Amino acid sequence: MKILVPVKRVVDYNVTITVKEDGSGVNLANVKMSMNPFDEIAVEEALRLKEAGKAEEIVAVSIGPDKAQETLRTALAMGADRAILVKTDETTEPLAVAKALKAVVGEENPNLVIMGKQAIDDDCNQTGQMLAALLGWGQGTFASKVELDADSVAVTREVDGGLETVKLALPAIITTDLRLNEPRYASLPNIMKAKKKPLDVKTPDEIGVDFTPRLEVLSTAAPAKREAGVKVADVGELVDKLKAEAGVL
Template sequence: MKVLVAVKRVVDFNVNIRVKSDQTGVDTNNVKMSINPFDEVAVEQAVRLKEAGIASEIIVVSVGPEKASETLRTGLAVGADRAILVHTDVVTEPLAVAKVLRAVIDQEKPSLVLLGKQAIDDDCNQTGQMLAGLLGWAQGTSLSGLVTEGQKLKVTREIDTGTQELALSLPAIATVDLRLNDPRHPSLPNIMKAKKKPLDTVTPESLGVDVAPRMTVLKVLPPEQRQAGKMVATVAELAAEMKLALETH
């Protein structure tokens, strides 16, 4: 089974982000960037499938600038076999990424595609679902469990009322939650080996995909500063304060 994993380069989750002074976006100058944590779980799951003798090859794919190759090298150091960077300096939206991935999938013919359920920079949680729709493949989202049985994928997914178990026919798309596994840290020898693994670079244009943004960001604002709390003496006073807060917001 060939497994394709999509990964995204994002601001590291430990970084306190700052909004640019002109409010056009988040300041990423001199900021640590890392693989999206949800995608890190997806890579780990693919490697576990290969270690179990289920996956024969793992390909990691990223859509983004040249520096996204560093993110791909992380995936290679964890255990992926080769990588593909779809190079673009355009800020890509979920539908554009889904179209790019479909074009790569048409070329690579994987049986399983793994993605993180969302990226921590935009929290869209859309790419996997859009990709499944474009391909007409079965999909399982927000997975906390995944096992293979022949040409079936047995998955457990998180829903509002608890968990749901599904059986998917391959080929399939799966988006994973953080509960699925604990990603490993690549060892220094594997990091060195990753530098010699194949990393191909293509462009959206060569894949026949238009990634021009369809949305315009009007303004990016930091969260409001948390206000100091207020002590109340009675339940009636608390109810009155809550009613006032609802009316003013």
């Protein structure tokens, strides 16, 4: 069984985001970048399935600039067998990424695609669903537990009312949630080995996908600073403030 794991290069979750002075976007100069945390969970889940003897090969794939190779090397250091980069300097949007992944799936023929439920830079939460629709495959989103059989996979999903378990025929798409697992750290020996693992670079023309943005960002602004709270003497004053100032009653 082959598992395909898409990963994205994003601003590290520990970095405080700042907006450019002209409002044209987020400042990325000299900012630490890393693998999207939800994608780390997806890589870890694929590795655990392989270690359990239920998968033979794990292929990591990323769509982005040349520097996304660093993110793929991280996946390789964690334990993925090989990697594919679809190189583009355009701002990638969910539909274009889903089309690119569909093209890669057509070449690789994986039995399962495991990916993060969303990226922490745009929080779209669309790519997995779009990919499933383009391929006509079943999908299990927001997975908190995955049980893989020979020809099916049971996915326990986190929903508003609790947990829901769906059984999907393979091939299928799974998007991972936070409570699925705890990703491992890549050891130094594995980091060194990752440098020798195969990493194939493709162009948009080779896979027949146009990454020209369909959306135009008019402006970017930082959220307003939160105002300090106030103390009230009693419930009556609280109710008055909620009515007169907050306007919520």
